[in-house]
Amino acid sequence: MKKMTKILILSFFGIFFVFSTAYASGLPKVIKIGGQGILSGSKADYGHQMIMGAQLAVQEINNSGGILGRKVEMKFMDSELKPSVATKNARYLVKEWGANFLFGIDSSGVSMALAPIMPELDRILIVCHGATHKLNEQLIYKKGFRNTFRISVPTYQDGILPALVFKDRSDIKTIASLAAAYSYGYDSWDMFEKTLKKYRPDIKVVAKTEAPFLHMDFTPQLNALMAAKPNLILATPWGGEGLMMLRQAIYLGLFKQPWFKVWFQCMGGSIDMAEGLTPDVKAGNFHGKLWATARYLWNWPSTPRNKAFVAKFREKFGRFPNYSAANVYTAIYAFKKAVEKTKSLDTQKLIKALEGMKVQAPDGERWIRPVDHQACYTVPAGRYVYDKSVCPNAYLSDLVIIPWQKYFRNPPDYQLP
């Protein structure tokens, strides 16, 4: 009888513990995560890569028992790169579908539109691509929209890093821009010009051109640049537009000009561009002058963790992972870590948990800076090469690795490095 009583009491406490934990934490049976990115148009591959990265993370998490025993369910929507559409999507995902967490976002403008509505939606948003520094410096740090985080590098990568990479090149004396005519393009060029001039006051800006969103014919811009004969061009149009622009530059003979030394394609290290550029890199049409960076590179660092991620990704999807895939993958794991730490889906507790978190990404540790919710990590710049024994696509080699501490602006003063 005594034994029976003991079993009953233990069972009661066991059941009470299990149910009370679940009840107290308010965790639903299924944790829903809602993503959005560009799924249509010439930049659609970025959104599709986000879906792949998310699917891989969700599959891994569910196969290993979910988040605190809860299965993860994912829904992904097309933001069309439009703030109005993305806002509508975010409201739908949270209010109608019941998302516990939001991630994705390819555009700076969209990230700036969503950050202010996240407190109202009472959810965490982790931006995985949109790069404007205004998000972390102004909206999050200064205005205090603290529901939003960014797991990917900001425009410091596109503006400050290339300035540091090329500041010691004595053959570069004149520079020019071919900017995407929106925040990302202007911000990147502004940072590049200011940083480079700080180290090299002798550098001259000889031309500035720009192209609106969804531009198709870059020959007028390229001709204007060629007329000014710059040694270096910094270009920000990305995705399909970037690809077309580079092809048109080849046809105009830009890369054959002896005075022309470097084309820096800010997000040119992305997989869609690498795949598209392969025939021209293979044929030597860039004459070794095409440089780029990205927000993650599949071939750096050469660590077992990164290699395993790339191998898993290739096995599942038959392609190399782009940065949008790796960043979404990392964002979902950051969210998982925060939920496991707090044992809760309470937004304020999750914000506290994410602030200062060190999360393991495929390319290593990323530290989420508490003051501006910006993930800090290093991504190199490199020159495009082709070697089929390494990769079926063109890829970035001759990597210049500068630690993020050297080129990230540093709050609260946000001085240039």
Place this chain on the structure above:
Amino acid sequence: MSNFIFQALNGISSAMFLWLIAAGLTVAFGVCGILNVAHGSLYMVGAYFAFTFFQMLGINFWLSIILALIGVGIIGFLMERFFFRRIYNQPIEFQLILTFAFILIFDNLTKIVWGTMLIIPNMPHFFQGAVSVVGRPFPIYNLFIIFAGIAVGVFLWAILNKTWWGKKLKAAASDRDMANAIGINIPILFTMAFIFAALLAALGGALSTPIRVCDSGVGGAVIIPAFVVTVIGGLGSLRGAFVGALIIGVVSSICTLYLPFIELFVLYLIMAVVLIIRPQGIFGEKR
């Protein structure tokens, strides 16, 4: 000066794409009275067809263009026969709603058939390379586009002015009822005119593929400058469309060189000035 000449040449090349799209828009409006905002979608479908035949199926470049034209011609026939024919006498709002619906339909159909990836085929080998113009390399393909655009202009002029069919078109455009009264089969003529307009859009799309990105949203992107061109030139005037395209192409190109930060503004400024001074457009007629 050489920069100016070179940039103007680039502008003429860009203008020829605008001209091909605007010409079809003008024919559809001038003859059938249809303001077809889905005209850009026919350009897009022409590009997708040409890409499929040339890049995916490995068919000869020229034959791919012809097949793309045939494909879009059939689509144009179906659109006119089953949809647009029913709204010729309806207010313009009906035309806008119907043609806008076609933009959405075509955008989604292309996503379903070709996916969301952008298409950029290889340049045909005989068009690779450049020729020297004022001491600078000018792509052979851009030069070809200039000649193709002019050839289409001459062809259109000859069709409209030197053939019996062209005269019937002009008669129908001028007075539909009178043309009908003298025995011209207006429904067939309108179908032919609409197919012809669709073919011009498809030609622009097919020729654009080696040097321009094509994706499921490009139809909406190309139609806006084409409308600017037709408004400047005068709705329904082919001569106006040609001159309007040249103005927009060359001014845009020159502005990129000298005033890069107001390039877009200048285009709409030109349109606004033309509308204030001559609301019917440079070559348009008062209606």
